[in-house]
Amino acid sequence: xxxxxxxxxxxxxxxxxxxxxxxxxxxxxxxxxxxxxxxxxxxxxxxxxxxxxxxxxxxxxxxxxxxxxxxxxxxxxxxxxxxxxxxxxxxxxxxxxxxxxxxxxxxxxxxxxxxxxxxxxxxxxxxxxxxxxxxxxxxxxxxxxxxxxxxxxxxxxxxxxxxxxxx
Numbered sequence: 001x002x003x004x005x006x007x008x009x010x011x012x013x014x015x016x017x018x019x020x021x022x023x024x025x026x027x028x029x030x031x032x033x034x035x036x037x038x039x040x041x042x043x044x045x046x047x048x049x050x051x052x053x054x055x056x057x058x059x060x061x062x063x064x065x066x067x068x069x070x071x072x073x074x075x076x077x078x079x080x081x082x083x084x085x086x087x088x089x090x091x092x093x094x095x096x097x098x099x100x101x102x103x104x105x106x107x108x109x110x111x112x113x114x115x116x117x118x119x120x121x122x123x124x125x126x127x128x129x130x131x132x133x134x135x136x137x138x139x140x141x142x143x144x145x146x147x148x149x150x151x152x153x154x155x156x157x158x159x160x161x162x163x164x165x166x167x
Contacts, residue, residue, distance in 0.1 A: 038093075041098065045060070055078070055079065073088060090107030
């Protein structure tokens with residue numbers, strides 16, 4: 001193997017006869033620690049925060065400045081020893097603490113995850129929300145249409161079976 005870094009996350013690779021292998025190994029572990037089941041504090045900061053705790057990460061917002069200048073969209077981590085930056089790849093998912101849901105990198109940009117505590121989203125539009133009170137089956141009326149009642153009951157049963165409405 002002649003690469004200096006891994007193909008996907010640019011983790012430093014060890015080589016036979018290499019001096020100070022622990023430096024390369026520790027750098028790789030710091031990056032893995034940032035990404036494995038990662039949590040970003042925010043995806044809306046363009047300026048590095050001043051109150052830092054080792055292990056915290058952020059998704060760098062547009063217009064980045066200071067130590068983050070030129071690192072828009074990167075994952076910025078604060079392990080012991082200063083800032084580390086990772087270029088996101090398609091499929092990287094990080095929980096974002098101040099949003100209350102995850103964000104996923106699609107290979108071009110960060111996107112809010114489809115699954116959130118308040119519902120399910122497609123193309124940014126909420127299509128499933130919080131469960132509402134149960135819908136009662138059809139009863140009463142002056143004309144009984146058993147075929148319509150049967151169809152409505154089947155629709156209600158299917159929606160209830162999928163957990164989309166209450167029983």
